[in-house]
Amino acid sequence: MRLSDAPKGANAVVQSVSDAHPADPIAQRLRDLGFVAGEPVRLVARGPLGGDPLLIQIGSTRFALRKSEAARVDVLVDGAA
Amino acid sequence: MRIALVGNPNCGKTALFNQLTGGRQKVANYAGVTVERKEGRFVAPSGxxxxxxxxxxxxxxxxxxxxxxxxxxVCHGRYxxxxxxxxxxxxxxxxxxxxxxxxxxxxxxxGRPVVLALNMMDAARRRGIAIDVAELSRRLGVPVVETVAVKRGGAKALIARIDESVPDIVPAAIDQASVEQLHTEVRSILAATVTxxxxxxxxxxxxxRWAxxxxFGLAILATLMFFIFQAVFSWAEPIMDAIESGIAALGVFVTGFLPADSALHSLLNDGLFAGLGAVLVFLPQILILFLFILVLEESGYLxxxxxxxxRMMFRVGLTGRAFIPLLSSFACAIPGIMATRSIQDPRDRLTTILVAPLMTCSARLPVYTLLIAAFIPSRSVWGVFNLQGIVLFTLYFAGIFSALGVAFVMKRLRKDKSEHALxxxxxxxRLPNVRDIGLGLWERAMIFLKRVGGIILALTVLLWFLSSFPGPPDGATQPAIDYSIAGRLGRMLEVIFAPIGFNWQICIALVPGLAAREVAVAALGTVYAMSGSDDSVASQLGPLIANQWSLATALSLLAWYVFAPQCMSTLAVIRRETNSWRNVAVAAGYLFGLAYLASLATYQIARALS
Structure with missing residues (x-):
């Protein structure tokens, strides 16, 4: 499941980050910030307008990611197959 | 020995730098406060x-x-x-x-000598985070010291370690590790050293959950912003009244010793006290505005x-990140424009730079306050709000909405449509630190007073000369200023500005206002003091223009100041930050055009309605 589609408050584990196009700087930055396979993440809140951006917790850090950015992160949500 | 402080954003490098060097660099609670390399020095215990x-x-x-x-x-030695x-x-x-x-x-x-400073150790302990420092140091192969950069003496261990010896260089196990390998290493180190x-x-x-x-989040934000503007207006009033009467009394006292018709009397009374006094009274408002901005910066709310x-800013072609530079621009566009360096996307950054002057900076506050106090009745609306506060709020919002409009147009004109990142x-x-806030306010007060004592003083005196000489010919019937250089210049400019309702006195005031916006108020004070028959000082400028100007003229001047590109320093910073004269021309051109159109519309509509 894409992180941007994850339900609010659910715990999930990062599977991979995919490049939206070759040499995607946004995907690279996400990996630098710790979005790598095996990291637990949680969608804490959604922005007030159109549910964008998303507040993502990874470790003890919170990041605001736009939906299009979070869509690059593939996650496995706990309790969902 | 040259030492560089590096680390993730918002980890306290600058607080540590200030600890080491006794410096007073700006510290706040968000990523990207420091956008330039700053250098300092200190003498270690070893000498x-x-x-x-x-x-x-x-x-x-x-x-x-x-x-x-x-x-x-800098770290690679390529700077x-x-x-x-x-x-x-x-x-x-x-x-x-x-x-x-x-x-x-x-x-x-x-492959350079490294010392790791574990900062915010106090916060870590409070949160129940236990770190095995010795093990961390062993695993990393670099010395590790604990620091609390915001506390006095919190960098002692770091100073001692730096002074001791340059640590050995650890050869990296893997030369070109992938991101995944780095994270794997981080995870194994954390597992072994941190609980x-x-x-x-x-x-x-x-x-x-609420913010x-x-x-509720949007409601809290709107309330907060509205409260700030109300506070700027109502809290400052008693202090401003005190400063006003103090300056008036001082003026009477000082000029009382001089013959009433001497040039020196006129310079002091009409130039100095009328001009500078008009600007000085706005110090309380500027400090109240800064108090709020500093508290917001320190708290982590921004x-x-x-x-x-x-989302809203993205729609119009900006980014949420632009909020912080734009909010700083309410204080002054110069630090605001510099703060745009933390915006990664060059397109977002340029848009933010170009609309930053539309945020009403504190230098415009004197102009707004003068006109509002003179023309808008102070009465309460719905029992809680003050009409004057509401007008001020509206002016700020006029600036904000036009910034959104301008950004939207720029977005449409842009050819490169690839994705922007947030x-x-x-x-x-974090609870704001009283000492930091106090220091920030003190610095701002000093900057303001230096401007008043420096550029504003110089321009005010210069304006006094221009409006005093040449003196009137014998048998002149008009006030002396009508025959002076400034008077003639004002009449020439009046041709251009008559359609938007500006009289020649305002036209004169606009010229020195180019150097610093506050000067426009000082200049009006001087010009009216020179043309008046009585010895009117700063405190009477408000009632004076209330008598002489139409409401349409006052509203038109307010509209003008929402846009007018009257600040050389801002244009200079745009040049420096974008390295392009073209951007300066674009900014100055569109701001001037908007200012003229807005004033024209305001003046003509207000006249038609009255």
Missing amino acids: RTLHILDLPGAYSFEATSPDEAITRD PGEAAPDLIVCVADATNLRLHLRFVLEVRRL TSRDTVAIDDAID LHPV PRAAFLLD IMELPSY
């Missing part, structure tokens, strides 16, 4: 002089913004005119090691506001 470089925060050497690129280049540092002090937030250790590993790979009771701070969760709530507004860290909340 050696150490040069310290404070560098902008970086998440990675894969730089994605201009400020990150500075850090990368022009800057030798590579002899020692790198890598600063990491002890409460956020999972993120920060990765960059530490990247820094270690540079945490919980991931987040309960208080952050609790506040964020980031889709409905990135939350950016989160709430990102990716912004939201820091933990």
Whole structure:
């Protein structure tokens, strides 16, 4: 499941980050910030307008990611197959 | 020895720098406060002089913004005119090691001597985070010291370690590790050295539940902003009255010793007291505005506001990140424009720079306040709000909405439509430090007073000369100023500005206002004092223009100041930050055009209605 589609408050584990196009700087930055396979993440809140951006917790850090950015992160949500 | 401070954004490098050097660099609670390299020095206990470089925060050497690129280049020894540092002090937030250790590993790979400073150790202990420092040091192969940069003496261990000896260079195990390998290493180090009771701070969760709530979050933000503008108007009033009467009394006292018709009497009374006094009374309002901005900066709320507004700002071609530079621009556009360096996307950055002058800076406050106090009745609306406060709020919003409009037009004109990034860290909340806030206010007061004593004084005296000479011919019937250079210049400009309702006195005031907007008020004070028959000083400027101007003229001048590009320093900073005269011309041109059109519409509509 894409992180941007994850339900609010659910715990999930990062599977991979995919490049939206070759040499995607946004995907690279996400990996630098710790979005790598095996990291637990949680969608804490959604922005007030159109549910964008998303507040993502990874470790003890919170990041605001736009939906299009979070869509690059593939996650496995706990309790969902 | 040259030492560089590096680390992730918002880990406390600048606070540490201030600790080491006794400096007073700006510290706040959001990523990207430091956008330039800053240098300082201190003498270590051993007597050696150490040069310290404070560098902008970086998440990675894969730089994605201009400020990150500075850090990368200095660390690699590629920054022009800057030798590579002899020692790198890598600063990491002890409460956020999972993120920060990765960059530490990247820094270690540079192959230069490194000391790791575990900062915010006090906060880490409070949160129940236990770190095995000795084991961490062994695993990393670099010395590790604990610091609390915001406390006096919190950098003692670091100073002692730096002074001792330059640590050996650890050869990197792998030369070109992949991102995944770095994270794997971080995870294994964390597992062996850090025990945490919980991931987040309960208080952050609790506040964020409300502050980031889709409905309440926006309501809180709007209330907060409205409250600030009300406070600027109502809290400052008693202090302003006191300053006003103090200056008036001083003027009467000082000029009482001089013959009433001498040139010196006129210079002091009409130039100095009428001019400077008119500006000086606005110090309380500027400080109240700054108090709020500093508290918001320190608390960590600003990135939350950016989160709430990102969607809206993105729609019009900006980014949520632009919120912080734009909010600083309410104080002054110059630091605001410099703060745009933390915006990664060059397109977002340019748009933010070009609309920053539309945020009503504190220098415009004197003009607004003067006109509002003179023309808008002070009466309460719905029992709670003051009509004057509401007008001020409206003026600020006129600036904000036009900024959104301009950004939207720029977005439409832009050819490159590829994706813009947000990716912004939201820091933990922090109680603002009273000492830092006090220092910030003190500095702002000094900057204001220096401007008053420097450029504003010089221009006011110059204007007094221009409006006093040449003197009137014998048998003149008009006030002396009508025959002076300034009077003639004003009449020439009046031709251009008559359609928007400006009289020649306003036209004169606009010219020195180019150097600093506050001068326009000082200049009006001088011009009216010169043309008046009685010895009117600053405090009477309001009632005086209330008598002489039509409401349409006053509203037109207010509209003019929402847009007018009357600030040379802002244009100079745009030139420096974008390295392009074209952008300066675009900014000055569109601001002037908007100002003229807005004033024209305001004046003609107001006249038609009255």
